[in-house]
Amino acid sequence: xxxxxxxxxxxxxxxxxxxxxxxxxxxxxxxxxxxxxxxxxxxxxxxxxxxxxxxxxxxxxxxxxxxxxxxxxxxxxxxxxxxxxxxxxxxxxxxxxxxxxxxxxxxxxxxxxxxxxxxxxxxxxxxxxxxxxxxxxxxxxxxxxxxxxxxxxxxxxxxxxxxxxxxxxxxxxxxxxxxxxxxxxxxxxxxxxxxxxxxxxxxxxxxxxxxxxxxxxxxxxxxxxxxxxxxxxxxxxxxxxxxxxxxxxxxxxxx
Numbered sequence: 001x002x003x004x005x006x007x008x009x010x011x012x013x014x015x016x017x018x019x020x021x022x023x024x025x026x027x028x029x030x031x032x033x034x035x036x037x038x039x040x041x042x043x044x045x046x047x048x049x050x051x052x053x054x055x056x057x058x059x060x061x062x063x064x065x066x067x068x069x070x071x072x073x074x075x076x077x078x079x080x081x082x083x084x085x086x087x088x089x090x091x092x093x094x095x096x097x098x099x100x101x102x103x104x105x106x107x108x109x110x111x112x113x114x115x116x117x118x119x120x121x122x123x124x125x126x127x128x129x130x131x132x133x134x135x136x137x138x139x140x141x142x143x144x145x146x147x148x149x150x151x152x153x154x155x156x157x158x159x160x161x162x163x164x165x166x167x168x169x170x171x172x173x174x175x176x177x178x179x180x181x182x183x184x185x186x187x188x189x190x191x192x193x194x195x196x197x198x199x200x201x202x203x204x205x206x207x208x209x210x211x212x213x214x215x216x217x218x219x220x221x222x223x224x225x226x227x228x229x230x231x232x233x234x235x236x237x238x239x240x241x242x243x244x245x246x247x248x249x250x251x252x253x254x255x
Contacts, residue, residue, distance in 0.1 A: 002106075003076075003077040003078070003104070003105075003106040004077070004106045004107070004142065004143075004144055004145055004146065005144065006038075006076075006077050006106070007038055007077035007079065007106035007107055007146050008106075008144050008146060008177070010037055010038055010077070011146075011177075011178060011200040011221050011222060015216070016212045016213075016215060016216040016220060016221060016222065016223060017037065017038065017200075017221060017222040017223075018036065018037075018212050018222075018223055018224075019036070019038055019039065019040045019079070019202075019222060019223065019224040020032075020034070020036035020038075020039050020040070020224075020225075020229075021039070021040050021041070021042040021045065021224055021225055021226055021227070021228075021229060021230070022039050022040075022041055022042070022045070022070055023041065023042050023045025023046045023048070023049050023066075023227075023230050024045075024046070024049055024066060024069075024070070025066075025069050025070055025073045027045075027229075027230070028070040028073060028074050028078075029073060029074060032074045032075065032076055036076065037076055037077075038076050038077045038078070038079065038106070039070065039074060039076060039077070039078045039079070040078070040079040040080075040081060040109070040224050041066070041067055041070060041078065041079070041080050041081045042081055042226055042227045042230060043063070043081040043082070043083050044226065044227035044230070045227045045229075045230035045231075046058075046063060046066050046067075048227070048230060048234065049066075049230075050062070054083075054227075055083070055115050055116075056083050056084065056086050056115045056116075060082075060086040060096055063082070063086070064096075064099060064100060064103065067080045067082075067100065067103060067105065068103035068104070071103055071104040071105055072104070077105075077106035077107075078104070078105045078106060079105060079106060079107040079108060079109065079146060079148065080100050080105045080107070080108045080109070081108075081109045082096060082097070082100055082108055082109065082110065083109075083111055083115060084110065084111045084112075084113060084114065084115050085097065085110055085111075090128070090129050090132065093110075093129065093133075094129070094132060094133050094136050097110070097133055097136075097137070098136060098137070098140055101137060101140065101142045101145055102140075106145070106146055107145060107146025107147065107148055107177065108145075108146070108147060108148065109148045109150050109180055110129075110130075110133070110147060110148070110149060110150065111150045111151075111152060112126045112149070112150065112151050112152060112167065112171075113152035113155070113156060118156065119156065120151075120152060120153070120156055120157075123166070123167060123170060126149075126167075126171070126174075127170055127171065127173075127174040128174075130147065130149060130171055130174040130175045130176055131174045131175050133147065133175065134147065134174075134175030135175075144177075145177075146177045146178065147175060147176050147177045147178075148176070148177065148178045148179070148180050148202060149168075149171040149172075149176035149178070149179050149180065150179075150180035150181075150182065151164060151167045151168065151171070151179065151180070151181055152182070152183075153167060153181070153183075154181060154182065154183025154184050155182070155183050160183075161186075161189050164181060164184065164189075164193065165192070165193055165196065165197070167179075168181070168193060168197045168199075168201075169196065169197055169198075172197060172198055172199040176199065177199065177200070178199050178200040178201065178202055178221070178222065179197060179199055179200075179201055179202065180202040180203075180204070181193070181201065181202070181203060181204075182203070182204035182226070183204070183206075184203055185206060185208060185209045187218065190203070190215075190218045190219070190220065191218050191219060194218060194219030194220055194221075195219060200221035200222055201219065201220050201221055201222070202220075202221070202222040202223070202224065203215060203220050203222075203223050204223075204224060204225070204226050205223055205224065205225040205226070205228060240252065
């Protein structure tokens, strides 16, 4: 069975898919060893590991090389976070999606927000992108490649619920395999969206939204934690390296 099929099957399982987010090969191998059944890369974590902020500031080939290295070193399916596609027009975005599929990932996250200006792509424009993306993937031999359409309505729209519902439903009609809605935390809104959108809904772990079983009962099919783990490790390194300098003593490394 291909990793693409395995990844799709994980979204149809009786259990919610708890996705581990990796930013380099070592973190990916640790997540796999810990028991995660699939990995999603975190663009934020990858950017930080290279000394950049998130937001498509690094060269796409450099980003893709890390995704490829992760994919080659683990045996479980990998989904690639490629932000808004690292392109200024539809064809360049689709070309980057195809290049990403070619390195062996089982799916991608693709956002509807702009990276260098505030706002979301128009509904018509983003649906056209998703439809053509699906067609090109199919033509390349990547049937059932998992397109996780991320909508940033809860980050950019003042009253996001209805806009989110509309976009989620139409994105699925346009070829998305699932919908990722970071920032959605309201229980009633979660339940309504999962009940009305005919595709797996992916939520981002946030304070107060952390329990897989609770989300499963609300109809959520997938949860990921984005850059939360990489941020926690960075905070640990920051605190402990500062302590080493302050103490001028390495004994804490062996406790």
